[in-house]
Amino acid sequence: MSLKAATRILLATTLGCLPELASALPEPVDLVSGDDYPPFAGSTLSEGGVLTQMVRQAFATGGQSARVEFKPWARGYEETLRLEYDATFPYLSTPRRASSFLFSDPLYELNLRLYVRSDSTWKTGTPEELSDATFCLPTGYEVSGWVRLASDRLAFVRPRSMEQCHAMLQLGRVDVLISNPDELAWQAVPPMLTPRNVRKLPEPLDDVSLHLIIPRDHPRAQQLMDAFNHGLQQLVDSGARDRLFRANQDYRRSLEADR
Incomplete structure (x- = not known):
């Protein structure tokens, strides 16, 4: 102690x-x-x-x-x-x-959702569709919803910050960003991270x-x-x-x- x-x-x-x-x-x-x-x-x-x-x-x-x-x-x-x-x-x-x-x-209360680049081929956000996707979530953030249940079968990148996840999404180094509307909007203020470059998948992830x-x-x-x-x-x-x-x-x- x-x-x-x-x-x-x-x-x-x-x-x-x-x-x-x-x-x-x-x-x-x-x-x-x-x-x-x-x-x-x-x-x-x-x-x-x-x-x-x-x-x-x-x-x-x-x-x-x-x-x-x-x-x-x-x-x-x-x-x-x-x-x-x-x-x-x-x-x-x-x-x-x-x-x-x-x-x-x-x-x-947070509404956790899955986000992709606006030009991404991902459409729904279901477990079946994203089984081969690479997810980004910063170290220390908890994985939720079906992503947590399937985490041992999914690919993850865990950088230090959410800002790094956004940058890697824009550069195509990851496929899917796990976030919530409040945090996403705040991070979307820098020019390269405008909301127009990010699209929310329709399938909800989790409400926590x-x-x-x-x-x-x-x-x-x-x-x-x-x-x-x-x-x-x-x-x-x-x-x-x-x-x-x-x-x-x-x-x-x-x-x-x-x-």
């Missing part, structure tokens, strides 16, 4: 024995996210991305401040699992992850949701999750969540690009 994780456990134990001090001096939660998931999370995005902004506000609603760092997805995930961070986001729920993490209420996740081994896992979910629900009930999305410039940019 790292010194950082051990310190966190000791502090949680100490504050648990001193409820008045814990109430008066809430320790900021340490969060980590990936650095290349527009418009949702990233160090170069406004407010760190719309979901980073929402996660901070959900914790703040319960009087809990949050510090957020951005790291490569796999590194942030593993360091959170080792309790070097209190939580990480945004992640899809999978059985493997659920065995190690608690999952928050949904942060955002993104979550904040907390290690089950965290000494305050359920306490933190309950507080976060309560704050998130208050944002939803008050309309603050919708206002946050409407006001976030990167999220608005993705909507405008998708029109």
